[in-house]
Amino acid sequence: MYEKILLKNLETPGCHDIGTYEARGGYKALATVLKDYSPGDLIELVKRSNLRGRGGAGFPTGVKWGFVPKDTDKPIYLCCNSDEGEPGTFKDRALMEKDPHVMIEGMLIAAYAIGSEISYNYIRGEYTLSIERVETALHQAYERGFLGKNILGSDFSHDMYVHRGAGAYICGEETALLESIEGRRAQPKLKPPFPAVAGLYECPTIINNTETFAYLPHIVERGAEWFRGIGPEGSPGPKLYCLSGQVKKPGLYEFPMGISLREMVEEHAGGTHSGKVKAVIPGGVSAPLIPECDLDVGMDFDSLAAAGSMLGSAGVIVLDDTACVVRVATRIMEFFNLESCGKCTPCREGNDWAAKVLRRLEAGNGRREDLDQLEFLCDSIFGTSFCALGDAAAWSLGAALKHFREEFERHIDEGKCPFH
């Protein structure tokens, strides 16, 4: 068994309450930081831990913090991206519902490191319980002096607010998220300038994922070397994985980075209902699926990238041999089509056409030239879209076409879905 770091509190009833959280050692890391660390030391610590962002892109957290201009006369903002919209992902929701203080404590540590006095937690609008729990937790943290002026008697002051999303997937893209907080239409913005230089209200802004923040108190308490000792050198640490799909034991798991997908599916999740695995989507629907033959891949940023997919949000969706890949691809493309913000041509128009063709194909009305057309669409969208949403849509469809072309052909040839 692997040590539970984040799950330890998550599995403890009542840990969303500050009393329980404190009794289990909560907010001690914050006290340590305020007492013993300079902001620079803290950034160094996180750099040394090589903590990589858990939102999906895996950018080194400490390095990102280092991009905040040193001599700015503008306020510095901190944002927590809790917009968790990636299908198959539910780790941040669990954290906010069951252990919101670890995120708040992590945000405070980050805020201290970058010199921020105001932070926003952008929470997916549908997460009503998360919003309620986080708001209560903020209230408690203010009452106990962990938020507000002169936290724990130090010079450090910080205010934290919840901002509810309004139901658009694109708001998980960091620049669209910032637009949304500003009250504008949520669409990705040009980078550069990067948010660390000109983000929220054109001020330096650091955006990290909920889970990323949750590791910070542990890194402070147990050290960078402890964190780096877990998992592979290039992407170390523990990690939450959301297992779903046709497995016997779906749910939220915590494993060291780098354990094999096969171990995860077959040992921990109890294997599939049919006993066979057709393919696994390893990191939410943005991540290209991995066929059964590649299941020995390590579940970390670098190994999955090398295998032509990505860890993404670690939403692991398992398909057994009764699943129709065409239907899965259709469903995924419909999702991206619905959630495209409409800004750029390839994503707006391309996803729509891909979804139309896929729907028709899945319904048994496909034509041979449809496959060329889908490939053309993938080529036209991938690498040309304004943000990663279009890339993701084309990439995941491309993988389905590449690994399961014969399933598409059978739909066309048989004039119906062979699985349903």
Next chain:
Amino acid sequence: MKGNARFTERETGQEGLIHMVQLTIDDIAVDVPEGTLVLEVALAQGIDVPTFCYQKRLSPLASCRMCLVAIEGAAKLQPACVTPVMDGMVVHTATEQVAKIRASMLELLLANHPLDCPVCDKSGECELQDMVFEYGAGVSRFQDEKRVFHSQDLSLNQVIIFNSNRCIQCQRCVRICEEVVGAVALGTVEKGMDTAITGFENSLESCDHCGNCIEVCPVGALMSQPYRYKARPWDLVETDTTCPFCGTGCQLTVSARDGQLARVTSKYETGVNGETLCVKGRYGIDFIDGGDRIETPLLRRDGTLSAVTWEEAYAALREHIGDPAAVNGGRIGGLASAQQSCETLYLFQKMMRTVFGTNNLDSSNRWAAGIYDALPGLFGDLYSRRPLDELLEADSILVIGSSVTDDNPVSDYLIRATLRNRTGKLFLASARPSRLDKDSTAHLRLLPGDEVQLIALLDHALAGMAGEAAAPLGEFVQQAVTTVKSAASVTVLVGVDLLRAPQANLALQWLERFLRRLRGSGKQVGLQFLFDRSNQMGAWEMGVLPGHLPGWRSLGEAGFEQAWGKPPPRMPGADIHAMLERCADGEMDLLYLIGSDPLAAYPDRDLVEKALSSVGLLVVQAAHHSATTARADIVLPGAAFGEETGTVIGNEGRVQIIREIRRPAGRARRNMEILTQVAETFDCDLGAATPQEVFAEIAQLVPSFQGLSLGDISAAGALTASTPRVGGEELDGPPMPTRSNGLRLDNGKLMLVTGDCGFHSGFATEQSATLSGILKDSYVEIGSTDGQAKGLAQGDNVIVRSGRGETRLKLRLNKNFPPGLAFIPENFAHPRLNQLFSQGEYPCPVDILPDHAP
């Protein structure tokens, strides 16, 4: 991304620090200033990189993905429209991959496009069509059903009709509406393929109707209602000309089909206005077809005007005046409209001076007495005869006494668009609220007439002398002067509100003093007026003035007698105020008006009534019937806008050409031709007669025109030249102004101001079918709180009563109006607005009362 090549060069050029980078684009090595965009480099090299969403003055979007180019070392293709050059960059715009992606983007855009070109007004000048022709694949693979928003076009208002199915989401319309026009009337709803452009509640009823969204639309999504199904673009005959309305001097293109006006458009990067026009310029030109044209000379016989021949009209004039050698010039006067061309105005004053021997000349019904004493000091070396966009690059900009949003909408756009991309600060003082208020660092509401206090306080504060002023005036002055003191360059834009009020002369003197003090402290100083009529500056430069000859030259100055063959009279003449008084007193034998309508426009209707009934002979040369032509003894039908060629001088001091679009209506004649013939009637020869000849004579006599010739004036016009300082020594402190009570009236009265509203210009556009369709009736506008206090609601019928008269109007409430202010547009003949005013009183206190009459 705010840097563009032009800025970088100029700004760093001043400091002598041009950071150049070298890059290679399609195997051409070029050096360009740092910050230049790859797209700008490509265009400068004549390399065509297609774009939809890019437009120079709009914020960058990089969403259409048409301009993706290959940059060595970059993993993906990069959008040229937002990628700044880097030293050593190697760009390829014509690789196989680039060509493939361009074709792909077009195929995607066409996939849902209705392809209904045969019934689309844009067909033939559609950017999507052109782009597909140039870069498209030629065939489409897509066979599934297209997305359809609606099956019928949506009428968004009187001028905009919308087909969402054709929209390609370039968002130029949304951006120009927000970033340039400032109206923020258009927005985007929904997402993905459902993304659609719209106004609030699917309507644009309350927008500016300027049509700039239509102008920038690359496809047939936003279309012009008045032009709908009128022509195919290739059947249109286009004439580039200058807008006849305000002094901004926009360039526009009038298109006619079979001799009928079809539409007015603007051209990308052409003229001061670039691709923009205001609603008046874009939709008001149809006033030329308004139906009130005078098509034949008219002569009053037995009390009624009846049609006569030109010969009869001239003979009647000669008969009435008799031998010109015997007439007394002091009993003759001339009034011209500031919308006539320079050539007509020049010839008019030449005729009045040499044929009728008078200096009794004026060119506006509306300005306060005495301004001609102060103006020469400003029009010599201080007036900036430079492009407005250059002036707007100043560190601080002061706009004083102008409702620029309504008077000069395109100048308002330029100010807004410039401020978006610059750090310059705007300080705005006006009576009416302005849309630029929210773009300004500080704004102040002050009554016309109080500008003089403001300027005197600014001057004092700049000199470090304490001035006393209560807030908000004091605060505004302090903020403005703090900024101005630290600024290297200051631009002052002065509006027509200042020129109307009684202390205008004093205000102009203080303005000169303030500007000279700024200049004396080493700052780069800019000054321009914001005239609401197209050729006010021209009328003055052409010498339609009682005390100055053309070029602001003194009466009696050498050169004119030789050029004209006759000396101009030496005695200073009367301005309009004195002329009307003299007419009323029975001291005038002839009043000759050209385009002027004092009975409707002069702010004392009683006086004009009396003057026109008492003058010996009233001759009106005009294109359109008006209140004044109805009172004339002889009416001479002149050419309307577009029926003759001439030049105007816009606020920038730029000479621009108004071109002939068609022949004068009916038996109307070109205005210069009429003046020449009137002179001939009195056996005088005005000499120069054609536009070219007259222009050449102007260039010879008017210093600011030296070196110009009509033939050399290009589409961009020609800037007149600054002239040496006119007038006296350092102004030694003009007298302090008397202080008004501002807007604090205690007896429930409001202060009435007037001016152009946003949809009309002078009285001309009342004849525009399109503009009258948008706004047909006059109204009175007051603050919401004043309305509440009086128990009045929006749309109520009210009586506006002054000490002189009353008129009945509909009430509008405006929450941005300051308390105590009332506004009635000066654009409508019906309410006889000028009967409320009396000479020398402006603004005018009025009561606003509920009108219970049925």
